[in-house]
Amino acid sequence: MKTPVSRRVRDLVYETFASEGRAPSVAELARRTQSTVDAIQKVLNDLAEAHALVLTPDGDAVRMAHPFTSAPMAFVVTPLDGHDDRRWWGGCAWDSFGISAALHLDVRIDTACPQCGAPISFQTGPQLPPPAGLAVRFPRPAEEWWADVVGTCTMIRAFCDRAHAEQWTTDNVPGTGYIAEATAVWRLAGPWYGDRLDPEFQPHSREHNQGLLDECGLTGPFWQLP
Structure with a gap:
């Protein structure tokens, strides 16, 4: 969370998980931060590198933001x-x-x-x-x-x-x-x-x-x- 944008993206991910039980899409995050999909993708990559969240294997969606997960588990x-x-x-x-x-x-x-x-x-x-x-x-x-x-x-x-x-x-x-x-x-x-x-x-x-x-x-x- 090196920048205000990365902090805002991280917080939006957690807020969406908490209120709706799901992860926001990259496009949704771009819209809500008035940014671009490419810019948000870079932010997500940086957050994943810092272990602030986990991306899907393709890297194009949020898989986990501990303790929340976007996919069915046990x-x-x-x-x-x-x-x-x-x-x-x-x-x-x-x-x-x-x-x-x-x-x-x-x-x-x-x-x-x-x-x-x-x-x-x-x-x-x-x-x-x-x-x-x-x-x-x-x-x-x-x-x-x-x-x-x-x-x-x-x-x-x-x-x-x-x-x-x-x-x-x-x-x-x-x-x-x-x-x-x-x-x-x-x-x-x-x-x-x-x-x-x-x-x-x-x-x-x-x-x-x-x-x-x-x-x-x-x-x-x-x-x-x-």
Whole structure:
């Protein structure tokens, strides 16, 4: 976010995700900023390079602006308020908690356990932790997340419990990943994503984010950020 234009584009992406559950198109961003499609495309490329958002493989649309995603993934996030009909795709278990944190909103999260296929549905919010016993599996160490960030998010899944996460790992990718309590991931999502929609938001430093991981008990080599 080096320029006022890049800041405005970034904010419009987040505002659209928050209010409509979708990413704005390049043409829409150009119109709303009174700019050109080519200029906006360059801004998006710069924002993606800075890890402020993620573009589609073709680079011509916004794929993710964490914790939001523009394409269906394994989690559906809906407000608990029956008068609020917004819907969001959660890119992963962590991002699903992050949507609640960013919007300061109590939500219902719906997904399924990768091991047994059972539906998992629960209520959570900034002050409402997920049910005890749920587990979240991270597929690769923190230093590798951005090498394939969509792939990483796709595989940060929620399981019925630790036993199911361990069995799935043994059956599919033995000796890899990290299994955390969902409550720890929920605690992390609050400060990690809670300010993402603030008007004065500034990207967190590596040191700040490393401290957040440490505070949630996510320590050791697996959790060392690049």
